[in-house]
Amino acid sequence: MAIGTATTYARLRLATLGLLGLHIALRAVFHSPTPLIDLYIYNAIAFLAAAVAFLAPTFNDHLARISLSSAILLWAIGSTSTTWNSFYGTVIWPNFSDICYILFYPLMLFGLIRALTVHRTFRPIEILDVVIITFGFSTLIAALLLKTAMAHFVGTATSVFLSIVYPVGDVVLLAIALIVVVVQRRALRSLLLLLGTTVFTFTDLYFLYKSATTGYGFAQLTDDGWLIGLLLIAEALWHHGGETQVSEKIIGFSTTFATIFSGATLAYSALKPGVVPSTALVPAIATVALSVARLAVALKDARSASTNLELARIDELTGLANRRKFIADITALGTNPGTILLLDLNGFKAVNDSLGHEAGDQLLRQISLRFSRVVPHGALLARLGGDEFGVVIPGSAHLGHEVAMALTSTTSYPFVIAGEEISVGVSIGRVVNDGKADVLQRADSAMYEAKRSGGGTVLWQP
Numbered sequence: 001m002a003i004g005t006a007t008t009y010a011r012l013r014l015a016t017l018g019l020l021g022l023h024i025a026l027r028a029v030f031h032s033p034t035p036l037i038d039l040y041i042y043n044a045i046a047f048l049a050a051a052v053a054f055l056a057p058t059f060n061d062h063l064a065r066i067s068l069s070s071a072i073l074l075w076a077i078g079s080t081s082t083t084w085n086s087f088y089g090t091v092i093w094p095n096f097s098d099i100c101y102i103l104f105y106p107l108m109l110f111g112l113i114r115a116l117t118v119h120r121t122f123r124p125i126e127i128l129d130v131v132i133i134t135f136g137f138s139t140l141i142a143a144l145l146l147k148t149a150m151a152h153f154v155g156t157a158t159s160v161f162l163s164i165v166y167p168v169g170d171v172v173l174l175a176i177a178l179i180v181v182v183v184q185r186r187a188l189r190s191l192l193l194l195l196g197t198t199v200f201t202f203t204d205l206y207f208l209y210k211s212a213t214t215g216y217g218f219a220q221l222t223d224d225g226w227l228i229g230l231l232l233i234a235e236a237l238w239h240h241g242g243e244t245q246v247s248e249k250i251i252g253f254s255t256t257f258a259t260i261f262s263g264a265t266l267a268y269s270a271l272k273p274g275v276v277p278s279t280a281l282v283p284a285i286a287t288v289a290l291s292v293a294r295l296a297v298a299l300k301d302a303r304s305a306s307t308n309l310e311l312a313r314i315d316e317l318t319g320l321a322n323r324r325k326f327i328a329d330i331t332a333l334g335t336n337p338g339t340i341l342l343l344d345l346n347g348f349k350a351v352n353d354s355l356g357h358e359a360g361d362q363l364l365r366q367i368s369l370r371f372s373r374v375v376p377h378g379a380l381l382a383r384l385g386g387d388e389f390g391v392v393i394p395g396s397a398h399l400g401h402e403v404a405m406a407l408t409s410t411t412s413y414p415f416v417i418a419g420e421e422i423s424v425g426v427s428i429g430r431v432v433n434d435g436k437a438d439v440l441q442r443a444d445s446a447m448y449e450a451k452r453s454g455g456g457t458v459l460w461q462p
Contacts, residue, residue, distance in 0.1 A: 009055050012048070012051065012052060012055070013052055013235065013238070015048070016045060016048040016049060016051075016052055016231065017231070019041065019044065019045050019048065020045050020224065020227055020228070020231065022041070023037065023041050023042055023045060023224065023227075024221070024224050026041070027219070027221050027223075027224070028221060033086075033087075033218055033219035035087050037219075038083055038087075038218075038219040038223075039080070039083045039084060039087055042079070042083065042223070042227070043076055043079050043080040043083065045227050045231075046072065046075060046076030046079055046080075046226075046227060046230060047073070047076045049072050049076070049227065049230045049231045049233075049234045050069050050070075050072040050073040050076055050234070051069075052231070052234040052235065052237075052238075053065060053068045053069035053072055053233070053234035053237055054066070054069035056234075056237035056238055057237075057238060059240065060115070060237050061114045061115065063110075063111075063114050064111050064112075064114035064115035064237070065111075065237060066111075067107050067108075067110045067111035067114060068107075068108065068111035068112075068115065068233060068234070068237065069234070070107050070111075071103075071104045071105075071107035071108040071111055072230050072233070072234060074100045074101075074103050074104050074107065075100065075101065075104045075226075075230065077097075077100050078096070078097040078098070078099075078100030078101045078104070079097070079226075081096050081097040081100070082097045085097075086218055101166065104169075105134065105169035105172075105173070106130050106131065106134045108173055108233075109130055109133065109134075109172065109173060109176070110126065110127070110130045112173060112176060112177055112193060112197070113126070113130075113176070114126075115189075115193060115236070115237065116176075116177070116190060116193065125294060125297050125298060128290055128293065128294045128297065129252075129254075129255050129294070131290055132255045132258050132259065132287055132290045132291055132294060133172070133254045133255055133258050135258070135262070135283040135284075135286045135287040135290065136254075136255070136257070136258020136259065136261060136262055136283070136287045139258070139261060139262045139265055139283040139284040139287055166204055166208070170197075170200065170201035170204045170205070171201065172254075173197050173200075173201070174194075174197045174198060174201045176254075177190075177193055177194045177197045177198075178194060187239075187240075188236075188239045189236050189237075189239040189240060190236075192232050192233070192235055192236035192239065193232075193233055193236045195232050196228075196229045196230065196231070196232030196233035196234075196235075196236065197229065197233065198229075199225055199228050199229035199232065200225070200226055200229025200230065200233075201229075202225065203222060203223075203225030203226050203229060204226075206222060206225070207222075255291070255294070258287055258291075259287060259288065259291040262283070262284040262285075262287035262288050262291075263284075263288055265281075265284045266281065266284050266285065266288065269281060269284075313325035313328075315382070315383040317361060317364060317365065317383070318364055318365055318368040318383045319368070320368055320372070320381055320382055320383045320389075321380055321381065321382035321383075322382060322383065322384070323382065323384045323385060323390075325380070325382055326380065326382035326384060326390045326392065327440075329380045329392045330392055330433075330439065330440070333392060333394060333433055333435075334435055335433075335434070335435030336394060336433070337394070337395060337396060337397070337433065338392065338393055338394040338395060338400070338432075338433040339391075339392075339393045339395075339397055339399070339400020339401075339403070339404075339430060339431065339432055339433060340390070340391070340392055340393075340430075340431045340433060340439055340440070340443050341390065341391040341393070341400070341403070341404055341407070341428055341429065341430050341431075341443065342384075342388070342389075342390055342428070342429045342440070342443040342444055342446070342447040343371075343388065343389040343390065343391070343407065343426050343427070343428050343447070344387060344388050344389075344426070344427050344447055344451060345367065345387040345388075345411075345424050345425070345426055345427075346424055346425035346426060346427055346451070346454075346455050347423070347424040347425060348360065348363070348387040348424055349387075351363055351417075351422055351424065355417065355418065355420070355422075359417050359418055362417050362418075363415055363417055363422060363424070364383070364387065366415050366417075367410075367411070367415070367424075368381075368383065368389075370410040370411075371389065371391075371407055371410060373410070374403065374406035374407055374409075374410060375391060375393075375403060375407075376393070376399070376403065378394055378395075379391060379392060379393040379394065379403065380392040391403065391407070397432045400430060400432065401430070401457075401459075404428050404430050404457040405457065407426065407428060408426055408428060408455075408456060408457055410426075411423075411424055411425050411426050425454075425455040426455065427447055427448075427450035427451040427453075427455050427456065427458075428447060428450055428456070428457040428458070429442075429443045429444060429445065429446030429447025429448070429449070429450055429457075429458055429460065430443070430446060430457055430458065430459045430460065431443040431446060431459075431460045432459075442460045443460065445460060446458045446459065446460035
């Protein structure tokens with residue numbers, strides 16, 4: 001980030017903080033709601049908080065930055081809609097603000113996960129996780145809390161449901177932030193995220209409590225708690241540290257819980273129709289369906305990863321193991337008895353030069369097939385590159401000697417390539433495994449000794 005740009009952004013953060021201080025001072029002096037203080041200045045701070053999050057340094061995970069700034073922006077739009085209608089009557093569709101507030105929670109959840117996790121490549125399954133958690137906890141709210149809440153709150157089932165969704169959503173965000181901060185090393189970034197989520201949550205809970213008891217007056221000083229919480233979350237993105245892999249485990253546990261609870265809700269509803277509110281069945285069905293989709297995606301990713309791992313250990317031309325697999329098997333052999341062979345073809349370069357690389361490739365495939373027929377079960381045959389091969393043979397040194405002799409004999413009769421008979425030989429360096437690190441170097445020395453001798457097998461000797 002350029003120095004001039006950094007200075008501009010620093011001024012923006014200070015200006016936002018200063019505007020928040022001005023609003024708190026004006027609210028303390030002027031107790032009656034006014035459009036200037038409670039509509040324009042108040043919501044301007046929320047929009048600036050979204051800008052502060054969006055303009056955070058590039059060391060952040062870009063998805064965390066975009067998700068958190070979008071969540072704050074949606075909250076600012078919802079707040080503007082609500083306060084506009086409070087001053088000027090129902091001009092904006094009343095449910096518009098509820099839509100903005102509801103979308104705030106999954107975006108904030110996803111942003112917190114990315115912000116508190118070590119940077120990694122984005123996977124579509126993360127979106128499924130957030131949606132599953134959202135629907136799962138919606139099922140929990142509707143199944144366990146809605147009937148009780150309907151007896152104490154005035155309004156339709158939808159309005160009562162929304163009144164419960166907001167604090168439960170806050171508690172979910174707070175729980176994830178709190179668990180991650182507790183189990184990981186302390187850092188300013190994670191502490192600011194935790195503090196911001198805490199302030200925002202308790203402001204929501206206080207608002208709900210006052211609304212359900214004595215009534216919540218419009219444009220209270222405590223409304224600034226929402227702004228303070230959002231500013232702390234936005235400010236956290238300007239600081240390093242606090243990332244961990246723990247949040248992935250928490251999300252995995254949350255999705256599992258959401259799926260189990262939703263499945264149990266559907267099963268209970270089938271056994272006792274009418275007991276579970278119908279409002280709980282839709283998110284429960286959605287949770288289970290999305291969980292099945294998530295499982296399919298996870299299985300596909302696992303198969304793809306397994307295939308990629310397998311391909312990374314296979315030589316494309318011959319289908320044999322490659323050098324990486326060969327070295328891995330030598331390492332796995334450790335100090336156990338065994339033999340390592342290095343093979344180099346004699347006369348292969350002449351075939352390539354006279355008949356071309358396509359003929360050379362055909363010859364390598366035929367040689368690989370002959371070699372494979374004499375290598376015993378449990379041994380590894382690998383093409384190391386060019387016309388060089390390697391074999392790892394667990395077991396006695398005598399077995400290793402027999403395999404080396406059998407490999408030599410496979411080239412004793414010619415190969416037929418494009419209607420022509422081609423003769424090549426093989427030079428083999430043989431080393432009895434002793435677990436030392438220079439086993440390949442010794443096998444290579446023995447193989448070159450065999451090559452200088454005109455072919456055949458040479459056992460490395462001290």
